[in-house]
Amino acid sequence: xxxxxxxxxxxxxxxxxxxxxxxxxxxxxxxxxxxxxxxxxxxxxxxxxxxxxxxxxxxxxxxxxxxxxxxxxxxxxxxxxxxxxxxxxxxxxxxxxxxxxxxxxxxxxxxxxxxxxxxxx
Ligand code: SF4
Numbered sequence: 054x055x056x057x058x059x060x061x062x063x064x065x066x067x068x069x070x071x072x073x074x075x076x077x078x079x080x081x082x083x084x085x086x087x088x089x090x091x092x093x094x095x096x097x098x099x100x101x102x103x104x105x106x107x108x109x110x111x112x113x114x115x116x117x118x119x120x121x122x123x124x125x126x127x128x129x130x131x132x133x134x135x136x137x138x139x140x141x142x143x144x145x146x147x148x149x150x151x152x153x154x155x156x157x158x159x160x161x162x163x164x165x166x167x168x169x170x171x172x173x174x
Pocket of ligand 1: 109114116
C-alpha cells in the first residue's frame with residue numbers, strides 16, 4: 054500500500070469528534086494563530102487594523118474562547134469588563150485580527166455580532 058493510501062485509510066478510521074470538541078479545537082488553533090501573528094507578523098496585524106471598523110460592545114465572548122478568562126467580569130447589565138484592561142496581553146488588545154477571529158468568536162454566539170467588522174482591502 055502506498056503511503057498516501059495508508060494515510061487516507063488511517064484517516065477514515067479516525068472517530069468523529071463531537072461538535073463541542075471540534076469547536077474547542079478550532080478555538081485553540083485560533084488562539085495559537087493569534088499568538089504566532091503577534092510574535093512573527095506584526096505587519097499583518099498593522100495592515101488589518103487599518104481595515105477594522107466599529108467598536109467593542111463588551112459582550113465578552115472573545116474572552117471565553119477555549120476557556121473563560123479569569124480576569125473577565127460579567128456585569129449585571131449583560132456587558133463585561135476586563136479586570137486588567139490596561140495591562141492585558143496583545144492577544145486580547147488586538148482581537149479580532151481578521152475575519153477568522155470573528156468566526157471563532159461566532160462559534161460561541163453569533164446571535165449578537167461582535168462590534169468589529171472588516172472592510173474589504
Ligand atoms: S467579541 Fe467583539 S464586541 Fe465582544 S468583547 Fe470581544 S471584541 Fe468586544
